[in-house]
Amino acid sequence: MSSILLVDDERWVRTALRKVIERCGQPCRIVRECANGQEALEWLANHEADVVMTDVRMPVMDGIALVQALRERANPPEVVMISGYDDFPYLQFALRAQVADYLLKPVEVEDMSRCLGSILDRLAKTKGNDTEPPTTAGTRLPAWGVLPEEMTESPIRQAVRYIDAALPGDVSLQEVAAQVHLNPSYLSQLFKQQMNMNFIDYVLEQRMARAKQLLAQTSMRISEIAERVGYSDLAYFSNAYKRVTGMTPTEYRRRCGSSSP
Known part of the structure; x- marks a missing residue:
């Protein structure tokens, strides 16, 4: 064996x-x-x-x-x-x-x-060969250059940077995996291990963080904010926002002291 x-x-x-x-x-x-x-x-x-x-x-x-x-x-x-x-x-x-x-x-x-x-x-x-097999002892491998800079950086750091740049547009695991040269399944496992959350949950949290900023610092309509962070359905956005933050967009805006037109 x-x-x-x-x-x-x-x-x-x-x-x-x-x-x-x-x-x-x-x-x-x-x-x-x-x-x-x-x-x-x-x-x-x-x-x-x-x-x-x-x-x-x-x-x-x-x-x-x-x-x-x-x-x-x-x-x-x-x-x-x-x-x-x-x-x-x-x-x-x-x-x-x-x-x-x-x-x-x-x-x-x-x-x-x-x-x-x-x-x-x-x-x-x-x-099974009676002759001595050839040896590669002492043979230096051909010089092939230094790894590109993007390959010496943490793949998860690269993934996070790409996600942050792509938002609020659509961003998928397959798309990010292609950008950082990783197999999607392996990226998913690595992301959860190093970020302590799933890929989808991270993307959701980042969308909601941007929504919180817009709710607190602008007078945009909530429907406009929903579209700005990638949600065409206002009800779906409101439910997702409450699931992440514990309050609806309207409740958060009121707490921040902003008025919605």
């Missing part, structure tokens, strides 16, 4: 990947989990793994630096890069580094099974 070293800084992602690997039915098992590239290298100093499955973005040492370090080993393991970023520079690096595969989060069972099946077939052929 082939061994896998799983490297990702988020425990819940490692747990999810472990379950996917278990479900894919391939003869392999996770022998170690690490939170970053440095931790992985320290473990590999005294242990072996057939496959290193690593996230791209991690603290201390990211997946790119880890791959560089692994390529300097005498017998480097097969490497699978896993990322929430569907972006060409990351894929370009993976191709130049000759990694075994590049998977997008959340990883589906079918994709994992295909990936591991291909790797295990290759490992079996290598082990």
Whole structure:
């Protein structure tokens, strides 16, 4: 049974990947989990793994630096890069580094099974060969430049900035995910984890915050404010406003001392 070293800084992602690997039915098992590239290298100093499955973005040492370090080993393991970023520079690096595969989060069972099946077939052929397999030890990967600035910034910060700029217009999870180069499902999970609320709830709160500002600082009709923050139905807007703030738009305006024409 082939061994896998799983490297990702988020425990819940490692747990999810472990379950996917278990479900894919391939003869392999996770022998170690690490939170970053440095931790992985320290473990590999005294242990072996057939496959290193690593996230791209991690603290201390990211997946790119880890791959560089692994390529300097005498017998480097097969490497699978896993990322929430569907972006060409990351894929370009993976191709130049000759990694075994590049998977997008959340990883589906079918994709994992295909990936591991291909790797295990290759490992079996290598082990069955009487000749010494070629080594990539000491081979530096080609220089490919620095990651674009927008990819070094927190994806959630990018998402929030995009939402704030897009409001009061319509903004969807799929649209934001495309802007920050993340899979929509992964962005949804990441957003809830880091913002402590769902994507939809955040968008709703931001709409209501703008509505509160207009109610308190202008004499616009409530129907006009509803349209300004993206609601064509006044009753729907009023219900949503009360659900978020605990009072109707009229009650809030009265409390602020403004008069509605």
